[in-house]
Amino acid sequence: MTDSSTTNPTPAAGNEDKWSSQMYSKHASFVPALGGPVVQLLAPQPHERILDLGAGDGVLTLDLEKQCQSVVAIDSSADMIDAARKNGCKDAHVVDGHDLVDHEELANGQFDAVFSSAALHWMKKDPVRVIQGVNKCLKPGGRFVAECGGFMNIAEVRTGLHWALKKRGFNPEEFDPWFFPGVQTYRKMLEGQGFRVxxxxxxxxxxxxxxxxxxxxxxxxxxxxxxxxxxxxxxxKVIEEVQANLMFSADDGVWHIMYQRLRFKAVKV
Ligand SMILES: C[S@@+](CC[C@H](N)C(=O)[O-])C[C@H]1O[C@@H](n2cnc3c(N)ncnc32)[C@H](O)[C@@H]1O
Structure with a gap:
């Protein structure tokens, strides 16, 4: 894919880039490390062309690149895409998932599969539009394989953050960036946009x-x-307060959070 921002990527239009690839690799290396099951569900084939949606710093993208013909990595964060390129991703671009549907180069039915790990729940503005975009990127019979936060994901820390904001007079809903759908909700969204689940x-x-x-x-x-x-x-203070209320989440000094993943494979009909 051609890109005007090859050396100096800029944030996707209208998005303030709050992602830090440095923080991500320091605090969140467990995220791509736990991506094995969804990569297995994708089962990439050597002849395939794959789109990685919300690729982050490209750790899983590089894994996919070894198994198929080519991978295009997209992410709305310029900092993450910069890191993905530095990490060796050959074809990485700043694109917001909501803009895929109108994307001239990507939304033209050329991909065998769209893959996404730990990213769809951040695309809260219009999840149906994101699915429409994915559909337009795929060949007929192409698959959409993904894992994201699902219903009741990280409920303890999310509740803690809501309380901390409420207490200080803010409406936490306005600051909550996540969409964690249940099975039926997301199944209906996929089926409504031309997928068989x-x-x-x-x-x-x-x-x-x-x-x-x-x-x-x-x-x-x-x-x-x-x-x-x-x-x-x-x-x-807010951060310390939320952590203090979650003291029981540390076992022998190791902190835990209860994640709930939504994992699916859907095919473009
Ligand atoms: C938790 S990271 C996951 C990154 C990578 N897939 C992994 O498994 O390590 C979530 C990623 O979603 C990206 N993201 C958030 N909102 C997005 C959007 N609207 N469009 C595209 N990417 C988005 C973030 O920039 C971030 O890189």
């Missing part, structure tokens, strides 16, 4: 962090911290 399940996963809850919030909870951008002390 071959498998879809919620998979509970107690997840060991390689950081503490504070590090996790710093990496992933940035939207909730927006009201405190000008107040470093209050920002720190």
């Amino acid at each position: 071959d498998s879809i399940e919620l998979v509970p996963r107690l997840t060991k962090l390689n950081t503490d809850v504070a590090g996790w919030i710093d990496t992933f909870g940035f939207s909730f911290l927006k009201p405190f951008e000008g107040d470093v002390e209050e920002r720190r």
Whole structure:
């Protein structure tokens, strides 16, 4: 794919880039490390052309590149795409998942599969539009294989963040960036946009962090911290308070969060 931002990627239009590839590799290396089951469900083939949606810093993209003909990695974060390129991804571009549907080069039915790991739940503005875009990228019979946060994902830390904001007079709904659908909700969305669902399940996963809850919030909870951008002390207090209320999430000094993954395979009919 051609790209005007090959050396200096800019954030996708209208998006403020709050992702930090440095924080991500420091605090969140467990995310791509736990991507094995969804890569297995994808079962990439050597002749295939695959689109990785929300590819992040490209750790899983590179894994896919070894198994198929080519992979195009897209992500709305310029910082993540920059890191993906530095990590060796050959074809990585700043594209928001919501804009796929109108994308001249990608939305023309050329991909054998669209893959996505740990990213769809961030595309909350219009999840149906994202699915429409995926459909337009696929060949007939092409597959959409993904894993994302599902119903009741990270409920304890999300509840903690909601309380911390409510207590300070903010409406947490306005700052909550996630869409965690249940099986029936997402199945209907897929079927409504021209997919046959071959498998879809919620998979509970107690997840060991390689950081503490504070590090996790710093990496992933940035939207909730927006009201405190000008107040470093209050920002720190919010993070500490949420972690303090989750003391029981540490076992022998290792912090855990209860994840609930939505994993599915759908085929373009
Ligand atoms: C938790 S990371 C997952 C990255 C990678 N797939 C992995 O498994 O390591 C989520 C990624 O979704 C991307 N993302 C969030 N909203 C997006 C959007 N609207 N369009 C495309 N990517 C998005 C973020 O920039 C981030 O890189």
